[in-house]
Amino acid sequence: LCGQGLFLVLRDFQGLTQIILPQDEAHSHVRKLLSNAPVESVVRVTGIVSSRPPGQENPKMPTGDIEVKVETAEILNSCKKLPFEIKDFIKKSEALRMQYRYLDLRSFQLQYNLRLRSQIVMRMREYLCNLHGFVDVETPTLFKRTPGGAKEFLVPSREAGKFYSLPQSPQQFKQLLMVGGVDRYFQVARCYRDEGSRPDRQPEFTQIDIEMSFVDQAGIQGLIEGLLQYSWPQERGAITTPFPSMTYEEALADYGTDKPDTRFGMKIVDISDILRRSDIQFVQNALSYPHGTVKAICIPQGVVSDEVMDVICRPDGSLKSLLTKLLGKEQQSELIRALNVQVDDVVLLAAGEHKRCSALGSLRLESADLLEAAGMTLRDPTAFHFLWVVDFPLFLPKEENPAELESAHHPFTAPHPVDTNLLYSDPTKVRSQHYDLVLNGNEIGGGSIRIHNAEQQRFVLEKVLKEDSEVLSHLLEALESGAPPHGGIALGLDRLISLIVGAPSIRDVIAFPKSFRGRDLMGNAPDYVTPEELEPYHIQVSWPVAETEAKKN
Amino acid sequence: LCGQGLFLVLRDFQGLTQIILPQDEAHSHVRKLLSNAPVESVVRVTGIVSSRPPGQENPKMPTGDIEVKVETAEILNSCKKLPFEIKDFIKKSEALRMQYRYLDLRSFQLQYNLRLRSQIVMRMREYLCNLHGFVDVETPTLFKRTPGGAKEFLVPSREAGKFYSLPQSPQQFKQLLMVGGVDRYFQVARCYRDEGSRPDRQPEFTQIDIEMSFVDQAGIQGLIEGLLQYSWPQERGAITTPFPSMTYEEALADYGTDKPDTRFGMKIVDISDILRRSDIQFVQNALSYPHGTVKAICIPQGVVSDEVMDVICRPDGSLKSLLTKLLGKEQQSELIRALNVQVDDVVLLAAGEHKRCSALGSLRLESADLLEAAGMTLRDPTAFHFLWVVDFPLFLPKEENPAELESAHHPFTAPHPVDTNLLYSDPTKVRSQHYDLVLNGNEIGGGSIRIHNAEQQRFVLEKVLKEDSEVLSHLLEALESGAPPHGGIALGLDRLISLIVGAPSIRDVIAFPKSFRGRDLMGNAPDYVTPEELEPYHIQVSWPVAETEAKKN
Structure with missing residues (x-):
């Protein structure tokens, strides 16, 4: 009323x-x-x-x-x-809107988001379950800590010292289902990740979790393309399949990120060869390193934004830059040609020893924001650009100790068939059968073909990753008991829906989201409990103050 | 192979x-x-x-x-x-089968159970989402402890002393969705209940969770009858709607339980009036109490089982019993008539001060087991007898202190419209708008029309239940902000599916069940974690031994 x-x-x-x-x-x-x-x-x-x-x-x-x-x-x-006029509600702080979430839910936008989400998921289920013979299987969320599962919530049990863990995904269970002959599994799975305070992350989130036996990478990709096409809301226009594909190397080289937003150009161009003959000292320095390069992006009409600029193309076609005096006429022309520089464009350069070029990748996105803030339209808000990114490395050097390797994704990912032999000679060079699905520059899914050979899995765990394989003995045993070749994928449902409805945050497509500190502002969770309530679980709180006091004495 | x-x-x-x-x-x-x-x-x-x-x-x-x-x-x-020959697997202990669950999953029976479960749930979704406009909304599982939620698992947060709780059901959230204008909600909801060791209970389980605005008891019942009819597997034969209904009082009087198995007779008969004129001392004693009664069940062909017996009907129509000498001819005839006793039937009597008559209710079920063990068929294994049980009391005396009242179900249940005034004068007499759905003697669902009036809800919490309503302030505020009349139900999916497939345990319809001690025998959960892993959560283990030691010193 x-x-x-x-x-x-x-x-x-x-x-x-x-x-x-x-x-x-x-x-x-x-x-x-x-x-x-x-x-x-x-x-x-x-x-x-x-x-x-x-x-x-x-x-x-x-x-x-x-x-x-x-x-x-x-x-x-x-x-x-009412805590406020409903009409003014939308202008109120998000904290207030989350405290009175039941009022916020009455808004047109949240009603639309939640109802569309329900419809899309229903269509996905029809596609998987009714059209493609998938079995919806529920897997446990009270499980045990996975090796290195630092982001897993713990749940104390009634056995002193023993804890369940809320897993980040049903990864182990879905592989065990393949071993168990449930050859096509899917689940709209609740997942948990304790990341402390991170903006636009939720401690519990939902993924469309899929696994298949006797499938290859192209098989999973085709399934997902069909799934998204089938469940895509009509009002957002049709989407075209197959989705384009790009290798990890290409993505880094051209976009400086492994999740490129391909709705606009401004690709990174390697101009090392053009500048190699210049006398510019820092360029020469950079090029002298093993992976030294000079790269650039050309920002169309970059002068409209006066915040970032480097090389500007003047109306007469000449370049205005601190560098131009150091560049010959020919080099300037080559640069203009290589980057297709037009009048009022701005060119940003980065020189250094980089494989990823993430600095230019970030500048590219920031420049796009600045240009759009200045009134240009670079990214059509109604466009949906899907992209597969493939051929990821199987292992990456550990950040804290680059001499050791860690899985780029998880230890169950299969090596690229072409690179299998390298696994035993030079694991750093092995590409994986992992694939990411990117939408408008956001990673909305990822998956892989898994290792189904127990010996290979044991080699990866013990020899490459130097991990104790004992905690995964049930999985290794399962691989020895007649495991079919298998692979799968997980789509991040919250992110996908937020992109479809154009919501600024995944909180806008979740009925009762937590704040960025992981709090439920409506019901006031988490909350204190009494020591008596902790007793059956054989735990007690270590109060930080008490700790300090204890150390003093 | x-x-x-x-x-x-x-x-x-x-x-x-x-x-x-x-x-x-x-x-x-x-x-x-x-x-x-x-x-x-x-x-x-x-x-x-x-x-x-x-x-x-x-x-x-x-x-x-x-x-x-x-x-x-x-x-x-x-x-x-293989840990054993697959052929012999079915004969192995359940513990071994759970340890190698991925092998057990290959069995025809588990494949059938999981695939049928998936299909039934899919049909339910079609019925609710596509045919009846319900919105599938996911609600949080990291929430806060509900008052008296002793069976809720705790999840330590990174804020010292603060804990999330894994709720037993989305009850609060679904009511808040009604206040938020999501007028038809459903969810296949994961629920958690920490009951320690109880046979055939799982620490996590699944319910079909439903809530509607502007609905009455008959509306929910009709919806559920349609839902089950629509999703019922063809191979199990059709089911007839509407389901029969019985009041709580009738169920207790006739079957000695609030979840009667109506596949067979052997109803409880009150024979107080027949025996009132007898000289049997214990009968007279029993009848002298306020709720004193003598009740009986007649077990057809009860002599085939020689384990329980009391009054036996001889081929000549006379009764053989220790009691007969104390009964007059006329009383014997009346007894035979009242209980319709046939040759070789056995009559069991119970005298005492009872309203529920649960002893005879249990004896009725045990007698049925014994008769079937002896070769008689009492309960058709292909029959599905649904039954609504209605008009439950709204409050029950607390077991530990019968002078105080507790909710028979939960504090949000609305009083029966006829009894609303009694709420303020004699709450013990108030019937509720709660309804249970019973299938073959198993409770497979329960729900109610909820209180939508904030004052009434506050009265129930504060005056009747003497609870601190502060912890539910967000719900009370929500009821004051324009809450529509609403009600709902939750079906226990695991139990329902196990009855449909005829599985002896709900573990047979769950892909990865826990043992009755709440353990995952395959992955070995719960498990020990290091003190370092507990640190971010500000908790430490109180080892029972350490406690004992501490007390000694």
Whole structure:
């Protein structure tokens, strides 16, 4: 219920409906009842539906052609208090909106997001379960800590000192299902990740989790393309398959990131060869290193933003830059040609010993933001650019000790068939059968063909990763018991839906999200519990103050 | 892969297929490869599908009419070791089967159970989402402890002393969704309950969780009847709706339980009036109490089981019992008439001060077990008897202190409209709008119309239950902000599926169940973690031994 006077507006799950209060004496009781009802009360109204008078239609509303002339009315629940005017609510702080989430849920946008999410997931289920023979299997969330699972929440059990762990994904279970002959598995899986405070991450999130036996990379990719096409909401236009594909190396070289936003150009260009003959000292320094390069991006119309600039193309076609005096005429022309520099474009250069070129990758995105802030349209908000990124390295040097290797994704990822022999000679050179799905520069999914050979799996765990394979003995045993070749993928549902509806945060597509500190501001979770409540779990709190006190004494 | 010699049997998700090994020289390599492959290896075979020779068809197998003559074969993964012969597996202990769950999953029965479960849930989703406009909304599982939530697992957070709780159901969230205008909600919800060791309970389980606005008890019941009819597997025969209904009082009086198995008779009969005139001392004693009654059940052909007996009907129609000498002729006839006693029937009596008569209720079920063990068929294993049990009391006396009241179900249950005024005068007499769904004597669901009036909810919490309503302040505030009348239900999916497939335990319809001690025997969860891993959560283990030591000093 909303509004007063001759008209009222009723809101239900289908939207808003205009209610006319008859002004005659016979309806004075109804008029009084409805006029006095507080805004946001719940009312039941009966009446006559009729077309609005000509000229009073509202084409923006689905119910804008009709109105209801009230006959009877009943207040089902009067609204006693609101923390604020609902109209102003959208302008309030997000903390307040999360505290009164049940009010925020009444907004058109959240209703739309949650209902569309439900429909998309339903279509995905139809595609997987009804059209492709997948079996929806629920896997446990009370499991045990995976090796290195530092981001896993713990759940104390009633056995002293023993804890369950809330896993980050059903990875082990889905592989065991393949060994168990459930050859096509899927689950809309709740996953948990304790990352402390990180913006736009949620401690619990949802993934579309898929695994198949007797499948290769192309098989999974084709399935996912079909899945997204089938479940894609009509109102967002059709999507074209197959999705383009790019190797990890190409992505880094051209975009400086492994999740390129391909809605716009501004690719990174290697201009090492052009500048090799220059006398610029820092360029020569950079090029003298093993992986030394000079790379550049050309920002079209970059002068409209005055915040980042380096080399500017003047209207007469010459370059304005601190560098131009050091560059010959020929080098300038080559640069203009290589980067296809136009008038008012800005060129950014980065010189150094880099394989990833992530600095230029970030500058590319920041430049796009700046250009759009200045009024240019670089990224069509209605465009959806899917991209597969493939041929990732299987292992990466550990950040804390680059002499040791860690899995680029997880230890179950199979090596690229072409590189299998390198696994035993030079594991750093092995590419994997991992694939990421990227949408508009966001990673929305990732998966791989898995190792199904127990010896290979043991070699990776023990010899390459130097890990204790004992904790994974059940998985190794399973691989020895007749495991089919298999692979899978997981799509990040929250992120995918937020991109589809154009929401700025995944919190806008989750009914009851946590704040970025992992708090539920409505119910006030997490919260203190009494020592008695901890007793059955054989744990006690180590209060930081108490610790300090203890150390003093 | 299974079998050797001239024939092999291949197993895939569609079942078993007979493979013929050609005995000619050209196929000697293939023959050798397949003959030497260990049982349960994964192989790829190409060949010619043909009808089996006349007389060699196997009508019991879906693939029993065909065989495949091998052309080529490839071992995709050789089975290195099995902890036991797969054929003997079913006879092994359940602990071993749970340790090697991935092998157990290959059995026909588990494949059938998991695949049927997936199909039934998919049909339920179609019914709710596509046919009835329900919105599938995911609710948080990291929430805060509910008042009296002693069975909730705790999850330590990174804030010292603060814990999340894994809730037993999304009860609060689904009501808040109604307040938020998501007027038809459903979720296949993971729920958690820490009950320590209890047979056939799982620490995590699944319920079909439903809530609707603007609905009454009949509305929810009709929805659920339609849901079950729509999703019921064809191979189990049709089910008839509407389901019969029985009040809580009737269920206790006639069956001695609130979840009667109505597949067979043997109802409890009150014979107080017949025996009131007898001289039997213990009967007179019992009848002198306020709720004193004498009740009986008649076990048809009860003499076939010699374990329980009391009053036996002789072939000449007279009764044989220790009591008969104390009963007059007329009383014996009345007893025979009232209980419709036939030759060889056994009558069990219970006298005492009882409202529930749960002793006779248990004896009724035990007698049925004994009779069936003796070869009689009382309960048709293919029959499905649904039953609504309604009009539960809203409050029950607390077991530890009968002067205080607790909610029979939960504090959000609405009082029966007829009894609303009693809430303020004599709450013990108030019936609720709670309803249970019973299938073959098992509670498979329960729900209620909820309180939508904040004042009434506050009265129940504070005045009747004497609870601190502060912890539920967000819910009370929500009821004041325009909450529609609403109600819902939750179906226990694991139990429902186990009854449909006729499994003895819910563990047989769960892919990776926990043992009755809450352990995962395959992955060995829960498990010890290091003190360093506990540090971010500000907790430490209170070792029982250390405690003992501490007390000594």
